[in-house]
Amino acid sequence: MTAAITRRDLAVAACAGAAAALLPRPADAAPPAVGAPVPADALPAREASWYRKLPEGRVECQLCPRGCQVADAERGACGVRENRGGTYTTLVYGAACTVHVDPIEKKPFFHVLPGAPALSFATAGCNVECKFCQNWEISQFRPEQVAALWLPPEALAAAARQKGVPLLAATYSEPVVFWEYVRDAAAACRGAGVRPVVVSNGYIQERPLRDVLPSLAAVKVDLKAFSERFYREVVRGELKPVLKTIEVIRASGCWLEIVVLLIPGLNDSEAEVRALARWVKSNLGGEVPVHFTRFHPTYRLTNLPPTPLATLERSWRIANAEGLAFAYLGNVPGHPGESTSCPGCGARLIHRIGFEVLENTLKGGRCPTCGRTIPGVWA
Numbered sequence: 001m002t003a004a005i006t007r008r009d010l011a012v013a014a015c016a017g018a019a020a021a022l023l024p025r026p027a028d029a030a031p032p033a034v035g036a037p038v039p040a041d042a043l044p045a046r047e048a049s050w051y052r053k054l055p056e057g058r059v060e061c062q063l064c065p066r067g068c069q070v071a072d073a074e075r076g077a078c079g080v081r082e083n084r085g086g087t088y089t090t091l092v093y094g095a096a097c098t099v100h101v102d103p104i105e106k107k108p109f110f111h112v113l114p115g116a117p118a119l120s121f122a123t124a125g126c127n128v129e130c131k132f133c134q135n136w137e138i139s140q141f142r143p144e145q146v147a148a149l150w151l152p153p154e155a156l157a158a159a160a161r162q163k164g165v166p167l168l169a170a171t172y173s174e175p176v177v178f179w180e181y182v183r184d185a186a187a188a189c190r191g192a193g194v195r196p197v198v199v200s201n202g203y204i205q206e207r208p209l210r211d212v213l214p215s216l217a218a219v220k221v222d223l224k225a226f227s228e229r230f231y232r233e234v235v236r237g238e239l240k241p242v243l244k245t246i247e248v249i250r251a252s253g254c255w256l257e258i259v260v261l262l263i264p265g266l267n268d269s270e271a272e273v274r275a276l277a278r279w280v281k282s283n284l285g286g287e288v289p290v291h292f293t294r295f296h297p298t299y300r301l302t303n304l305p306p307t308p309l310a311t312l313e314r315s316w317r318i319a320n321a322e323g324l325a326f327a328y329l330g331n332v333p334g335h336p337g338e339s340t341s342c343p344g345c346g347a348r349l350i351h352r353i354g355f356e357v358l359e360n361t362l363k364g365g366r367c368p369t370c371g372r373t374i375p376g377v378w379a
């Protein structure tokens with residue numbers, strides 16, 4: 001396997017996939033060789049870990065809050081889980097449609113091994129439908145519509161170790177829909193000297209979250225807005241379960257960072273940002289990093305402009321004023337809001353431009369000037 005595999009290399013085969021979707025997929029099809037393409041007519045089929053059987057061959061998925069009830073030969077809303085004779089199966093276990101080495105700042109994590117590379121992977125599928133999705137070419141397609149390689153969990157962990165990459169990141173589309181793959185990849189990282197991290201929308205039921213959380217080094221949650229209306233109309237999800245997920249992660253001790261993509265006119269009002277910041281402070285404390293990132297027109301929101309810098313800076317000031325010690329700005333290369341400063345004395349600790357770390361003066365997780373502890377995964 002090569003770290004230079006990109007999404008573009010593994011081009012979406014939507015047209016071919018539309019025909020392939022009609023082909024039968026033998027349930028007992030042997031997996032291809034490690035690193036080989038996954039044929040659309042032989043997707044890996046593995047029993048899902050979180051579901052219950054219902055009468056008349058139906059099943060109820062218990063992975064995400066949608067709780068899809070699925071008849072035989074049908075799929076859940078994410079398109080990657082199928083009822084096969086009363087057995088619910090995941091069709092993307094080990095089928096990585098993108099694998100790439102990214103700086104951890106790109107996820108973004110700013111308090112996890114600054115400057116370290118992360119072997120990043122994803123499968124097709126998602127359990128929501130954000131109108132602003134940046135990875136819609138994989139998230140909004142079924143697995144037979146997206147080219148993929150057979151990379152079982154052990155192969156991912158081994159590849160990271162062989163390349164000297166300290167982090168394995170489940171990211172790009174939505175790790176919740178390939179949660180069994182995430183769980184087993186995280187387990188494979190144990191003993192390989194690799195730390196597994198997840199970049200997620202947080203739209204997951206509590207049991208599968210708690211089942212996997214102890215194996216993870218860090219989770220970044222996209223908090224897409226602070227209103228149910230936005231979640232309903234722009235995301236096709238719900239805010240409340242995401243807030244619950246964030247609280248569970250924080251209480252577990254797993255490292256947590258939050259990202260808020262500010263979209264002009266939809267979720268960027270002063271009142272909404274202030275309410276979000278207050279919720280974080282009172283429910284999670286002031287030490288959780290919160291990144292406000294700039295929106296660029298994409299997918300179904302090409303009619304909107306990029307987020308004005310003034311809006312980002314206003315949100316940054318609100319977060320600071322509400323007591324969040326580590327508020328950041330994203331997608332504004334060179335802005336001071338990309339860097340980490342000590343909340344105790346104000347000294348700049350980690351200087352970033354874009355995804356690049358220019359300087360890191362932290363000493364043992366502390367500010368070298370005043371000695372304040374800076375929370376994170378530093379060693």
Ligand code: SF4
Pocket residue numbers: 061062063064065066067068075076077078079081126127176177
């Ligand atoms: S993970 Fe997929 S199948 Fe399961 S409830 Fe969510 S959308 Fe439905």
